[in-house]
Amino acid sequence: MGCPLVSIIVPVYNAERFLNETLNSIKSQTYNNLEVLVINDSSSDNSVEIIEKFVKSDFRFRYFYNTTNQGVSHSTNVGLSQCKGEYITFHDHDDVMLPSKISSCVEILENNTELDGVITIAEYISEDGSPLGTKTALPDYITNNPFFVRAFERSYIPTWAMFMRRDIINKLEFDDNIKIGNQDADFFLRLLYRRPQLYYLSNPQNRFRQVSKSLSKKSTSTCEIYKKHNDVDIAKLYTQAGYSKVVIDYALAKANLWRENIESALNYIISAHERISEFDEEEKDNVYFIYATCLYLNQLFEPCLEILQKIEGKSFRAETLNNQGVCWAIFGDLTKARDYFESALSILPEYIDPKNNLFALNASESMPVRHFTKFPLRSVYKTI
Incomplete structure (x- = not known):
């Protein structure tokens, strides 16, 4: 194995x-051929002293400073414009990189050599470093394009999880207009159009810190992110990946739901629902759930309840119970x-929507109960 430079x-x-x-x-990585680009976004605390200590003691650390606060997207772009490595990865300022990640x-x-990158997972820790568990992992495997194309429906890969060849992200920048939060989603969804071949590594390589005042808590709306991706482009991406029309309709329903185009979302999900027999049993529950959401948002409450009662899946039973309530x-x-x-809370005691709904009921019988969960809380990637 060679020793290419990693940024x-x-x-x-x-x-x-x-x-x-x-x-x-x-600094403690077992792999040594690194350059670490630290971009200080005009911090007002003692971050600069800490950064300078590492720059002075280790030539691999490079320091950049924004004279005014520009946001995480701009800072990351500074790093992308200045890095020299054959491979590029990203790291949040409050997380921990496990020693063998880079190697x-x-x-x-x-x-x-046919792969474009590696996707990793993380152990989750509290502010004081106490373990909170590990993100649900799948076995190691090389992804096919369709797997990641379906990120339009389900989720996205955060930047801290990406370890990429320079070529696949060349000239792909973060959106400077996204100052904090969801810049990962925007970057990853645009990366999908390049159809990367990725390896999913199931052993945790980071410790992701859940911080109460983390920037990721103050997100640019997902609606604004999805507005950048029109139906024609999404349909083309899915078609190239080999998906049928019924799956494309389902994906477009979810994309329009994210964009808050409620009428369009309903039209697409009706089309998918008409051919629901083409989905496997677990996927059927997802279709039913999104169909119920679209009906609810279009104030079609009786058919919404009927659809919710059809959902048998245990994976998001609590959400179904809350929405029926x-x-x-x-x-x-x-x-x-x-x-x-109360049944929803018996399954997920920390689930906020039924908590808020019960509060509304207890406060006043005239207070509206409207905390309807639009998407399954715990949907995970699965190969199709």
Whole structure:
């Protein structure tokens, strides 16, 4: 295996609390041929002192400074414009990189020249570093394009999980207009149009810190992200990946739901629902769920309830119960609504929507109960 240069891009803003641990975790990588581009987005705390300590003690660290606060997208673009590595990865200023991440990813790409990148997962930790669990993992495998194309329906890959060849992200920048939050989603969805071949590595390579005041908590709306992707482009992407019209209609329903084009979403999901026999059993539940959401948002409450009652899947049973409770509250049966909200909480005690709905019922019977969950909370990627 060769030792190509790897560029690690670290945007920083007021990160003094965790920054020393973060940069130490990068410095301690078992793979040595690195350049670490640290971009300080005009921090007002002591981040600069911490960064300068690493720059002075390790020639691999390079320091860049924004004279005014520009946002994480701009800072990341500074790193992309200045990096020299054959491989590029990104790292959040409060996370921890496990020691063998870079060596593991380099080995995979050096031994599989047809691949464009590696996708990793993370252990989740609290602010004090206590473990919170690991993101649901699939076995190691080389993805096919269709798998990641379906990110338009389900989720996206955060930038900290990407380890990419320079060629596949060449001239692909983050949107400077997205100052904080969801820049990952926008970047990844645009990356999909390049049809990357990616390897999914199921062993955690990062520790992702859940911070109460994290920038990711203040997101640019998903609606604004999805407005950049029109139906024609999405349909073309799915067609090239080999999907049938019924799957494309389902994907477009979800994309329009994200964009808050409710009438268009309903039209697409009706088309998908008419051919629901073409989906497997688990996928049927997803179609039913989105169909119910579209009906609810179009104020078609009775058919919405009928569809929700068809869902058998256990994977998002709590969401289904909450949404049935909302429908019963609209119909005026508050006792039945309360039963459904309490049942949802018995499955997911920290689930916020039924909590808010119960609060509304307890505060006043005239207070509207409208915390309807639009998407399944725990849908995960699966190969199709």
